Structure formats: structure tokens, C-alpha cells
Amino acid sequence: MLIPLKLLKEYVDINVDDKEFVRQFSLKSAEVDSFAPFVSVKGLTIGKILKVKEHPDSNHLHITTVDTGDTVQDIVCGAPNVMEGKKVIVAKEGVSLPGGVMKKALIRGVESCGMNCSLEELGIDAKFQGYEGIYYLDDDAPIGIDPIAYLHLDDMILEIELTPNRSDLLSIIGVAHDTAAMLNTSFHLDEIKYNEKEEEADISVSTETENCRAYYSKVIKNVKIKESPSWLKGALIKMNVRPINNVVDVTNYVLMITGQPLHAFNYNAIKTKKIVVKMAEDKEKFYTLDNKERILSKDDIVITDGITPLCLGGVMGGIESEVENDTTSIFLESANFNPKNIQRTSKRLDLVSESSTRFEKGIDPLMSKYALDLAAYLLEKLASGEILKGGSCFNNLPKEDKKIEISLEKIEKVLARHYSSEEIDKVFSGLSFDFSYKDGVYQVSIPPRRSDIETYQDLIEEIVRINGYEKIASSIPASYSAGKHNDYQKFIRKLRHLLSFSLNEVITYSLVNGKEVSYFDNKEMEKVKISNPLSDERTYMRHSLLPSLLNTLKYNVYHKIEDNFIFEIGRNYTLDKEETLVSGALSGLISSTLWSGKKEEADFFYVKGLLENVFTKLSIKNYCFIYPASPLKGLHPGVSAVLLSGREPIGFIGLIHPETQKEFDVPKTFVFEINAEKLYNASHPLKTVKEISKYPSIKRDLALVVPSSLTAESLMGKIKKYGKRSLSDISIFDLYTGEKLEKDKKQLALTLTFSDMKKTLEAVEVDSYIAEILAGLLNEGITLRE
Amino acid sequence: MEKEELKKQIKNELKEKDMSMQKLLEIKAAYLGKKGLIPSLMGEMKNLSQEEKPAYGEKVNALKNLAADLFDEKKKEIEEKEIGQKLESEKVDITLPGKEFNTGSIHVLNEVIEEVEDLFIGLGFEVKDGPEIESDRFNFELLNIPKDHPARAMQDTFYINAERLLRTQTSGAQAHTMIEYGGKKDVRIICPGKVYRRDDDDATHSHQFTQIEGLVVNKDVTMADLKGTLLTLARKMFGEDREIRLRPSYFPFTEPSIEVDVSCFKCHGKGCSLCKNTGWIEILGAGMVNNNVLDMCGYDSKVYQGYAFGMGVERIAMLKYGIDDIRLFYMNDKRFIEQFK
């Protein structure tokens, strides 16, 4: 909404300077987008083109001799419409235009002392000039004065952004009400007086639908349609409305001032002498002002002559009843329609106008009659219209104002501040709300322009904003319980921090394309599809984070960033369940000391080891990695593993399949994806400490020859099985496969640690334990290396 | 032989500066070895009378000790020198780069969330979360946004079907918690999470972004409490000498509704490009909980009142670190990410 300050001042007194006014407005009324002069160029002059000569060295330039009152100077001008005798806007040397500061210059050898301007060159939208070239003022514009003032454009414009509840600020009068309250000054609305003819208005109005709630009308004869005076054109241009002719301009002007949309019909088009408001027939055809055929629906309100529609109520007039340059009599409408119908019609037909926007949000019903009178008065003055007596009307709106009660106690309980009765009186009377006060309770009547005020909470808002939010104290509410993360939230945070020691955390989009959604999903979960997606790339809610992580890798590699180690903690989605996953993608060098030639590349065991270390720090117990029963989607079948917690699969790790690598266009990459909630369930933080032995332990190394297919884990399981209780730890320190061994055999070297809680172990005891283990293993075909 | 004479003689033999250990041992043998000078002096004792023997023995012993001390001293000197030479030969160029490990980082949005969570946990809040695939009821209806409400147009929504959608605000978690608490327990929660709006991605819009919602409901929490809490938040995030100001705004689930500005931390109120020359920067929206929301979620609005606030995590991070394009958070360019180590 654009508010010209001079226009606003016609309705309210402003007793502070501009800067303070804008500050108060933004703190008490609505957000201020900008506050600036409509035209920021200073020092322009009205000049008269005395003579136009061809430029000797150009076929499109002219040399104009321009009289600006104090001087007559030559100005080289490239405009195609240059003409002798015309009044123009002259920017002389030193004037600062949006395009730069004017300087005297030689243009192809001819000295030019300034510029004849178009409106656009002054920073005004070109639509307000409507033709190419320099702008021509009226022929009687006085030479030597400021053209901006002459055009009534010398004003400051306050641009405000409205929240959807404050439709009352969509008019100058509405803004004036709020201004009066915030500055504690007076709001004024002049009484309107015009002459009525003896002849009575002869068009009767009625409605067949409740969606038209009020309708006022006037008949005005003998209007002379012509250009509006410059004060009216200036006012409209400042509010970004293009002047058309005096009748259209008056209705637009009244709309901007009062917020009440008006419609002017060609009186002669209403042949039946009656206006009947109806709901349209389904599929009924209608030609709107813009000469387009519209197919109507039962939701649309139409203004008819009893038979044919003349106007799409509140949205746009019809071509048949349009006011044209030769129209002499008009029928003027000021109505109140159901906002919901206007909203639907405007949306369905994609017809948005200043009028529909206001109807949609709800207008002030008390303005309907005032707006009609204001328009009649202006048409009498500006179009020499003859206003016929009376005017058919109806008004079915409630006559009583809404009343809301609020106690002083409640105000103070919510705002934690004591308000004096003067302070509250000032707010209510400033906003022109009638109110009474008795026994600590205010009864407030809400004028219908403030349809947003429905409850006592709304009244509290009025009090606190108009009185000032800065008067509210700052306190911290007392808390009697300690805040906390729950154990799961703590776990997730610790997981994030541990992984972030080695990996970069990323956040990627939850919405993915149809291929990515279930690329790594081994459970074939039900897909969640967006019914109104923005693009195919963002249509499904993902089941795995890995496609997005691989895309992140691709992006980085494309930008020549080769070593990428990333993880994300995010959700997968089905309609009724969202699970948190922790996923990672690792590719490239983990560590390097390049000048020494040492470097280490990420591989399966780096990823596994990283996770195992993190699991240790998170007290994850009873987990193991096993070969997948069937190949995992997107992974190398021989370099991938399922993570089991107890017997339940809770995730996987592995090298991506060469095909996957090709499809995602990424280098060799290792990934993992684990269900974080299930991982949390596998976490068993220490409750009581375990006793440690006071006696030294004994270590023995064994090199065992085992079948190639036997996993390290099952070998250790067997050793544990045959070992006694004092076997406290097993670790693997070497793996050998090669020529020295039989085919299908490998050699694993292990360190076994023995300890006893009660005594120092003797070497002979340990020897016998080892012998038992070896005997057991021998039965399973596992031998000690010779 | 007298002590002084022996001392002079040995010192003279050991005067060579860069003497090797080998040479030292050779000289030492000449004095203290089996056939050396000292043992031979001791040998002469047998030729003395019983009375002379003790005094002579004492004297030779003293000479022996003196010699041993002198040789030890020299030995130590040689050893120290050898260690010094060894250390010198082992010297490295400490300016060569160290071993490079891959070190990770936390995403800046999570860093901001953690910072906010920690502040509010300190103020007695719990952290709550809700589903991202939400029902119309929790995302809109219970927040006082019925079907035809204009606020629905402000938030273009991704729908799955007529009833299910991607949450457009974390405010839904408010309703979930109030209903979970059954209208009795005091509420004091913050809810961080992902939200989605049907906006094309550009420098200032993202179809996915992050919000933190806060809600307090009890019998006597006030607007002053809201103001104090937000002031604490603003100072924690943007510096201790920050101020805030409240401006009227509109959200369907709060009444009164406010927009909160923080005093510009770049120009300290003088006016700059960051604050568009106003000295103030908008950081979040807030208000007192609308009675309709309390009542719909089972809290009797005649007894309970509350406040709520919501902030965009991306906006906070953008302001804090001077980030000018919201897409950077989701592009995950390593060169961007690694700055937050």
C-alpha cells in the first residue's frame, strides 16, 4: 500500500517530523517498506521549446532552444517527438537524475546545456507518460517553476506492508485512523455537500442473493467526460494508479481514499431501469471490460438489469455497460459483497484488481454511503454532472456494532504492566472506538472497519501496540524444573559430535526424484509422493540419505574437491512413520603426509573401524557385522556388510557397486547407513564398574592356518568356546594369504590374553589352556602353523 | 710423586680438545690399568717397613682417586659432546607440513540449533519434535488456520493428499505437545526441525528450511516474560550489548503478535546496508498464544495463558556469518562447510 503523505494529512494531523512519524508507524501500526519522495530529483524547471533545429552532424538529434524563464539555452535532444512551442521538464546543469548528474557537454560538436526529460528519466514509471520521448506539460504551464510541484507529485510516499488481518489499512482513511491513535492527534472527515436535481433517480435496486449485503446508488446525468485536473492525476499517480478520464479517475480516487470500490455503469445500458443482484448461472457467458469472454459459475455474483448480467460484482464491469468517452449519464454503484465469493471468483478467473483485493479482505460498511457521496460531489465538480435526487439502496448488514468486554485485571495479567485509565482511554478514543468502563471492566464497541478485532486478546493487542511495546518490561519466567535433553536427544548429539571429528556433517533435501527415493532401500517401503511438486527432482520423500550424499560428492568432485568424507543425520519417510538415519559417504585420502610419500586411502576397514570406535564411545553393545544374506541394493556384493544389533539388522556398510558409481558419477566411495533409533537402543551405558584383576596377565601369540572361507569373527568365537574363563581377550595382529600355504587356506596370527582375578597365573597353567584350545581347533581342521 | 705433580701431568695428557673415547681409555690404562703407573706405585709398597706402609698406602690411594676423578670428568665431557653431535645429526625441518588427517565439522545449521537448545535448556525448557509429514489438523486447524484462512495463502504447501502435507512450520509440535500433556501440565518447550514450503529455490527462498519454535503455557506467563526471554536469546546469538524492539505483526496462532528486531550488530545502530539503515534487523516472530489455540489443544484459556515464538535458523546463521545465499546451506560445498570446523 502506497500512502502519499500530503493526502494522508488531509484526514489526520501529524504533529511530529517525518522521521519520527515513520518510526512510530513501523512500531505501532505496520511494517514500513520505504519512505521516500515520489520524485527524488531536485531543481527541475519548466521550460518552453522556442525553436527546433536539425543537428548538423546527426540525423536523429535536434538542437532545441529552451526558455526556462531566467535563461534561454540550447539543449541537444534525441527525442523523436520534439516540437516547437511545447512546455517541457528541463534538467539543467548540476541537476542530479537517477541516471547521473547533468553536465554541460558537447554532443557531436554542439554544446548542450541540459536535458528535456521524459517522466521515466525522473524515475517515474513510463506507463504514466504513455508515449515515447520527452514529456509534454500543459500548454499553460508557467515557465520557470518546479514541474514536480506543478504536477502535484511533490510528496513523500510511505510504502507499507500489510499483514492479512489489517485490511482496514488498505485506504487512506483507515491509515488516518491508526495515525490519529498512535500520535494522539485528531482524525477528520469533512461533511460532503452537493446539489441534487428535482428529477429523481429512476433505477431501482434489489438483490436475490444474501452475498450482496448492501447496495447504494446514484444517477448522474450530463457528465462531461474529459481529462482529470492535475491534482487528481497527481494523487492517482502517487498511488500507482494510471489516470484514464475524470469518471474513472474519481471512482479510483474514492476507492483509494475510502477503501470502498465503486462501479460506474453507462446509465443508458440499463434499459429495464432496474438493477437486480444475483448469483450467476453455471456456464453463463459474460464479456468483461477487457473484452474477454468469461464462463461464470454459481459462485459468482452478477449485477444484472433483471435479465442480462452487466457486471461481475466486485471484480470487473461488463463491456456492454462500460462508460465511454461519449457517455452522458452514469449509474454509480457502491456495494458490499461477501468476501468469500469475490475471493473465489477472482482466483478462478485470475482477475485481480484493486477492487477485488479490497472486497476479498472485507471493506468498511460504514464507508459505502460516504464513498458514493464523495464520488457524486467530485463528479459534480469535475465533470459538471447533475446529480438526481435520492438513489435506490438497501443495507442488510447488522446495525449494531460488535461489543467486547475486557477487564483491567486481564490486561495487566497478560502484559505484566499497570495501565492508567488515561492510557487506555487514549487508545480507544484514538482509534474511534466507543467504550464504557464500570467496576474494572471495559465494554468496547468495535466499528465495522476493524473486522479483525473479535476477542479481548485483539483489544489487548490494540492497547499494547498503540501505547507502545517499548513500555513492556523484560523478565524471565521462573522455572521450577530443570530443562533437559532426553537420553535419545543426548545420544544423537553425541553421535553427531563423534562423527564430526572425522567427517563433515551435511544437510541435504528430503525431497528427491523417483529413482533416488528407494535406491538403497532394501525394505521396499511405501513411497510418499507429493501431489503438487515443484519439479520431478523433488517429488518423493526419501527412504535413504545416500543418494543425496552421493550427489553431494558428485558436486564436490565436479568442483575439483577430491577427498570427501561426509555424514548426515536425517529422516526417512513413510506415511505413518519417520525414522532417523545416520548415513555417511567416504571417498579419497584419509590421511597423508605428501612430502614423505605416505598416504592412506579410505577403505572398507577404515569405515568399519571408524564406526566401531564411535560405537565404543556410545557404549553400543552386542553388535556385529555379517555378510548380507542377499546382495544389498547399490552395494558391491563382496565388500558390504549388514550391521546386526543382537539379531536385528539395523544398518549396513560397504563399497558402492560399480554400476552405482557410474550412475551417480562419483569416484570409488564407501557408505554406511544405520537406523539411529535402533542404534540408540543398542547403547548400554555403564551402570556398575567391573572388577579388575590385581594380578599380572599373560599373553600368548598363536599363528593358525584356517580355511579361507572361515571369518575372523567365527575363528575368535571358536577360540572363546575352547578357552577357559581366564582367557580375557583375543586380538588379531596379522593376516597372511599366499604361496607358502595350501590353496583355500589363510593364516591368522592372534594374541590371546589370560588373566585371573584371584592369583598370578603360572606359565604351565596357560600352556594347558592353549593345549586345550588347539586340541579343540584341530578337530575343526584348524592347525597351528608349523 | 706428589698430588699436584700427578694432576698437572694427567691434565696435560688430556688437554686435546676433540679427544676420542678410545684415546681416553688408552691414557687411562697407562695410569690405572693393571700395568699402569698407579698400580706400580702400589707395588712398591712391599719394599717399605710396616710403619711406613699405612701412610704410603693412603697417599697412593689419594693419587688413584684423583686420577679416576680426572678421567671421569674427561669421559663425561666426551660423552656430552657425542650426544650433542648425535642430536645435531637428527635435527628435522620443523617447518615441513604435519601429517594431514581428515577432520570433520558440524553443519552450521545444527551448530545454531545446538546453541539455541543449550540456552533454552538452561532456562528450564525441554526439546520436542514432531513429524515432518503432518496432518492438516496439526499444521493448520489447531493453529487457528481454518480452510479459507488467508494465512494459508501466505504459506504455499506441499500436499500428499487432502489431509496430509509436509509441515510448513514447526508450530505443529506446539499442538502435539499440548495435546500430549492433556491440558494440565505446564508447557515449556522448544521444537527445532525441518519445514517445507512450495517456493522455488533462490538466494532468499528454499523449499526446505529449518525453524525453531518455542512455547510456554502456564497460569501466569506474561508478555514481559516473552520479551525478557527473547532479549536473552538475542544477546546469546548476537552479543551481550544487543537490544531488541517489538513491532506489531500477525500470526493466526498468536494474539497479540509481534515481529522482533535486534539492534544491528554490524553498525551498532548507526545504520548500514545489513540493517537497511534502520539500525534494526528483523530476527523472529512471536506473540501470546491465541485463546482459540489453547482451547482447541485442551488448555482452558480462562485459566492458562502462553507465549510462542518461531525463528528461521537459516536467517540466524546468515546474519551471524554474513551468508548471502540460503542455497549454500544445502549445496554442501566442502569449501563452505569446512569453514565451520
Ligand SMILES: [Zn+2]
Ligand atoms: Zn546496521
